[in-house]
Amino acid sequence: MRQRFQLPEGVIYLDGNSLGAMPRAVPARMHRAIEQEWATGLIRSWNDADWYPAPQRVGARIARLVGAEDNEVIVADSTSVNLFKLLVAALRMRPGRSLMLGERGNFPTDAYVAQGVAEITGTQFRAVEPDEVLAALNEDVAVLALTHVNYKSGQAYDMAAVTRRAHEVGALVIWDLAHTAGAMPCALNDCEVDFAVGCGYKYLNGGPGAPSFAFVARRHQEGLRQPLTGWHGHARPFAFTHGYEPAPGIDRMLVGTAPQLGLIALEAALTAFDGVDLQALRAKSVALTGLFIALVDQELGAHGFGLATPRDPALRGSQVSLTHPEGYAIVQALIARGVIGDFRAPDILRFGFAALYLGHCDVWNAVAALKSVMAEGDWRKPEFMARKAVT
Structure with missing residues (x-):
């Protein structure tokens, strides 16, 4: 599959866990998006070039890489923003529980976001050593938020075992797949995972700052109340009503207008996984x-x-x-x-x-x-x- 990537001569690139290499399919697709769809098609391209359903379409491609169904993954916002949305939504689904549990040594933004959510919601965020996670799970925990593969050490959790133990005490689980998606198989549904977030520009090769993705298990979608209720998460965005009505299914994870150029680059990049x-x-x-x-x-x-x-x-x-x-x-x-x-x-x-x-x-x-x-x-x-x- 190396021929599907544009790599400089004389370089051994061992930093795809931070920024993936550029797939050869990306430049031509971006050129068409800029020169034809934007420059010539103008606003008509939301319909004519199928820009509007891109978050769902690209999400379906990623779903196949993480063991989810097409309508359980959507591309939107950044990893940090998606984590914020899911942490708040998970807390709302566990009223009466006051604790978010995480790990020491996790990527700092995950802890920062959890600390911010705790401040806003009046709950508590507690981080423990990775080998203490299972013992720390109890009936006070509303949500467990972990990164599947640690960004520093590369150590991976047993997703199925950890998720199972969290469910035994009634907690929901959010997995950060930033260093998993595109690098190794992931079986979200087989492990009965509740929620996940992931990065588009590491092993998925979507380019610097590529949009993130969010996974919500189908069983949770209709009860999900995420806090950033923007117009693209509305059931009828172009009705322009003043009252918020959440879209059905995974679409309610959307907030504002999708970053189309980033989505287009990510979608083209994901073709590198075709047939893999x-x-x-x-x-x-x-x-x-x-x-x-x-x-x-x-x-x-x-x-x-x-x-x-x-x-x-x-x-x-x-x-x-x-x-x-x-x-x-x-x-x-x-x-x-x-x-x-x-x-x-x-x-x-x-x-x-x-x-x-x-x-x-x-x-x-x-x-x-x-x-x-x-x-x-x-x-x-x-x-x-x-x-x-x-x-």
Whole structure:
């Protein structure tokens, strides 16, 4: 599937867990959207180019990657905004319960949003260590909000087991799939998940700032009362009535006008998954990450690296995170050699393995480059030590 992506010569791209590579289908589709549909079609393109139903149409494509039905996923807003909507909606569905439960070490925006929701709703947000989540679940918990694959360590939860335990105490579950969707199979309905959010620009390759998606299990849709009641979530948006009437089904998750150019890019990008067996994708991901860990053990033992990612493939996503006190400078020196990963404070060197466009030779060459950086001391150069705005 590598031929479906436009990758620069001489670059080994190991940062698809932060911003996915661009699929070759995107530029031509964007050109048509800009030059024909916007420039020529103008406002007629909402109907003539099928812009209006794009959130549902693109959501259906994503649904097939996360184990959901077409009418259970919709594309809208950002991950943070969708998480806010679902947290409030889940709290409303569990009156009398006062606690939102999360994990320490989660991506900060998830905690920030939960803290904001707690302030607005008068509830409490509590974060515990990942290995304490199951024990912390009790009848006070209204909603459990977790990220399936941790953004720093790459460690993955057992979605089915955690969801089952939450349901046993009567809690609802929201999974953040930012580092799952497009990287590995996900079985939302088989695991009886209540809600999920996910990112469009990591392993789904939708481009910088691509819109997010939200999943609401069909059994919850008619009782869902999300707090941002905008006109596109109305049952009859173009009736322009003053009273809010929620749209049926998943459409009530919409708020305002969809960002069409972002949706169009994401829709084109998702064609890179056409015909892909997600089990084969996962098998290759496990092989790539396993090879990387083995080569780090073999080649870099003298250079002070630690491993933050589980060795057990069942417990990791599609990334490997190393630790080193000089992690930032090492990553910058590696990027200068054409191997692109990223850094997360305080000491994480993060490498994502998008199995659609990476091969085993890429892994070998990446570790060889990292070994050279360490052996030659490149990371000590001042230009690599200076921190940039985006790490």
